[in-house]
Amino acid sequence: MDISATLNPTGLVIRVNEARIDAAVAIEFKEAVRAAVDAPGNPIILDLSKVTFLDSSGLGAVVAVLKLLGPERPLQLAGLTPSVAKVFRLTRMDSIFTIHETVPGALKAAG
Template sequence: MELTAQQRGDALVVRVEEARIDAAVAIAFKEAMRQATGGPQRRVVLDLGRVTFLDSSGLGAVVSVMKHLGPGRRLELAALTPNVAKVFRLTRMDGVFTIHGSVPDAASLRHAG
């Protein structure tokens, strides 16, 4: 599972470089995210701009990643494509995560949260 992690402001921005988070890759996604978020950043922004398909396994994996970060750390989502946003909306998970329309710039990720 290909991810790109980049420090931006005070947050870690992790970009998913693949088009699908589905049952085939849900476990690999969770493992890759755990490695990518092993640092101290309290705020992690998951950039889903390239993801065009997310199924219930993928949704479960995103929830799992958030829980694994533990208390005091936050997982936020950014740049959801329409089909992915719809899965979050239908399951009401859009109320659980902070969701940004696009990846916030460094200035807005500094000293916030």
């Protein structure tokens, strides 16, 4: 799973550099993000702008990351593509996560 993490003054941005988060890579995704969040930074902003497909396993992996971080380290999402945004909307997970249109918007809101 190709992800990158960038520490900014207002948060830790984790960019998913893959087109899919599905059953085939869900465990890899969770492990990669778990390793990345060892770095300091609040909030955690998950940049999903390159992800064009997210299935129920991928959604479960994102929720698992939310639970891993706990309430003291908020997880926010940014850059959802239309198909990924639809999954969050249909499952009503858009009411659980703070979702920003862009990473700069998320960083501005955090600061």
